[in-house]
Amino acid sequence: MAEQQPSTTAAPPCRPAGTTEHSWCKAVPGGTGITVLALLLSKSLDISLLQNALHKLQNSNPILKSQLHYEPATNSYSYIIPSTSHLQIQPFDLSSTAQILRRIKTPNLNSVSDFHLILEHEINCNSWANTATSSSSGTHKLQMLDPSLNTATTSESDIDVLFASIYRLDDEKSVVTLRIHTSVCDRAAALALLRKLLELMSSEKQDGEGTELELLKKMEVGLGIEEYIPAGKANKPFWARGIDMVGYGLNALRFSNLKFMDTESTRGSQVVKLQLNKEDTDRILDGCKTRDIKLCGLLAAAGLIAAHSSKGLNENQWEKYGIVTLINCRSILDPVLSPDFPGFYHSAILNTHDVKGGDDLWELAKRSYTSFANAKNNNKHFSDMGDLNFLMCKAIDNPGLTPSSSLRTSLISVFEDPVIDTSSKVHQEIGLEDFSGCASVHGVGPSIAIFDTIRDGQLDCACVYPFPLHTREQMMELIGEMKRILVDW
Known part of the structure; x- marks a missing residue:
């Protein structure tokens, strides 16, 4: 009988957080640094098209497909980089979206658009609230979690740095949201991600014409700013x-x-x-x-x-x-x-x-x-x-x-x-x-x-x-x- 060979599967690459990134990793669980991009679309959207585009963008920008890991023993954070994107878009149909809006809408918000309310809803969904414990006695007052959305369940869990959702407003209109951990995506990076996503979705509709190859040029995982x-x-x-x-x-x-x-x-x-x-x-x-x-x-x-x-x-x-x-x-x-x-x-x-x-x-x-x-x-x-x-x-x-x-x-x-x-x-x-x-x-x-x-x-x-x-x-x-x-x- 042939001797069984040990598994040679390599562990995914892992990079420790830099000093500034560490500060953001401490800030986000308390409620600062949840970056949200929200898009109001007036045309029907194919979810699979959007998901494929996001997978391509994450694979070409590996830090955006990483998972945040917290090590309690050393009070340190690191980014684990999987080989491929596994992001799954969270869909909210008409009924689910209406239920969320009813829950957050009050009489004095009648003049505020549903798009605006969904943006606020997303920046208050803290997927990283349990990525670390805090010594602050007031931390519990700074967390606003929504059980209807994908959030971390235990402090030991490695958690994605990017989440995507689609909210249906009617048969045609929808709101697409990207919720991102600020330590891996500042405002400039978020804007670049948005522009690439829009162009990639457009180029895919045109059967790959245009700048898709340029958009998908693979970037390295950068180091911390320091x-x-x-x-x-x-x-x-x-x-x-x-x-x-x-x-x-x-x-x-x-x-x-x-x-x-x-x-x-x-x-x-x-x-x-x-x-x-x-x-x-x-x-x-x-x-x-x-x-x-x-x-x-x-x-x-x-x-x-x-x-x-x-x-x-x-x-x-x-x-x-x-x-x-x-x-x-x-x-x-x-x-x-x-x-x-x-x-x-x-x-x-x-x-x-x-x-x-x-x-x-x-x-x-x-x-x-x-x-x-x-x-x-x-x-x-x-x-x-x-x-x-x-x-x-x-x-x-x-x-x-x-x-x-x-x-x-x-x-x-x-x-x-x-x-x-x-x-x-x-x-x-x-x-x-x-x-x-x-x-x-x-x-x-x-x-x-x-x-x-x-x-x-x-x-x-x-x-x-x-x-x-x-x-x-x-x-x-x-x-x-x-x-x-x-x-x-």
């Missing part, structure tokens, strides 16, 4: 690092916040839109160009003025606010990464600003943007990366270090550059009526996270906030005031 920082850019003397850490901590204690409406109830994330017409958008973009600043500075300034105004303070009363600006670092890493390289390759700069009533919008915008630009020129986005990651993890483990245990670390977060999107023949071909992309913030994070897009020349911002720490009425009033400030300057 491994790509150019030599010397992250250097900081030991004492300087200590002084900066103390400075960040003391400044945070002095930050003003929006009024907290409910600090005890279980939290989720909600979204309010800030939209301008093309005329107003052109006007503010021209104003930014004339003053040599970016849109992020103007949005931050409008938010600061609106926040101060919302408190009914004396005009000469000063308050200190924190602003986090997120930078897509792919073009300034070593080696340079392509714009569509999958993973998390953003860094952050935290600036503080003193604001009083009657501040001029453009003066404050110039001051805000100049502070950010100077910090970036001094490589603070690299040298302070470890400090900010450490402080974020400390806040997660010790909510009591933040005001009212709110886990708010700044007033506003903005992106250095907006997403630019233009309608195309591909959009018409698949019936794309609307789309939105944003991430949850009801764990650690800002009171307002602004995800800005210039869509067909019009500003369209998804403003995400933690609820019921802040209420929809409160945020609609604040965002409405921001819009008034931008339009009436």
Whole structure:
């Protein structure tokens, strides 16, 4: 009898999470960093077509088919990369979708579209809530799970980093959602994934014509962002690092916040839109160009003025606010990464600003943007990366270090550059009526996270906030005031 040979099946590749990725792996279970792309389609969709397209994209971008593994013994995370994609789309028929909408819809939401409600529903579905335990006594308040969706069941389970669902609104209309762990997919990667998916679906409808081969060019599994920082850019003397850490901590204690409406109830994330017409958008973009600043500075300034105004303070009363600006670092890493390289390759700069009533919008915008630009020129986005990651993890483990245990670390977060999107023949071909992309913030994070897009020349911002720490009425009033400030300057 021939001797049985031992199995030679190799274990799938596994890569440990980098420092920034580790911070996101700690943040997502508490409710910050659940990235969602939602697409409203007006044409009937073949689920098998979508699933095949997603499998191809995952196989060509291996980090997006990985499973997140948590090792309790070492309190570490890693990504296990299977050989092929095994993603299965979760379908919700008309009855299931209607049931979900009935459960989350309240009388004051009659003016909110079903598409908008499904987007909010998805960013509150935490598939990774059990990927790690937390020492925080308040963690249970920050998890909003939905048993109708695919979620992790045990802390020992390896869990996918990407989930897909389809919600049927009627016989033709549907909402496609991708829910992704932010540690493997920042905003730039999510946008690239969306564009590739739409083009791939279109090219498949055309029997493979077009750019499918280019779209499916296989990418490697990248390392954490720290491994790509150019030599010397992250250097900081030991004492300087200590002084900066103390400075960040003391400044945070002095930050003003929006009024907290409910600090005890279980939290989720909600979204309010800030939209301008093309005329107003052109006007503010021209104003930014004339003053040599970016849109992020103007949005931050409008938010600061609106926040101060919302408190009914004396005009000469000063308050200190924190602003986090997120930078897509792919073009300034070593080696340079392509714009569509999958993973998390953003860094952050935290600036503080003193604001009083009657501040001029453009003066404050110039001051805000100049502070950010100077910090970036001094490589603070690299040298302070470890400090900010450490402080974020400390806040997660010790909510009591933040005001009212709110886990708010700044007033506003903005992106250095907006997403630019233009309608195309591909959009018409698949019936794309609307789309939105944003991430949850009801764990650690800002009171307002602004995800800005210039869509067909019009500003369209998804403003995400933690609820019921802040209420929809409160945020609609604040965002409405921001819009008034931008339009009436």
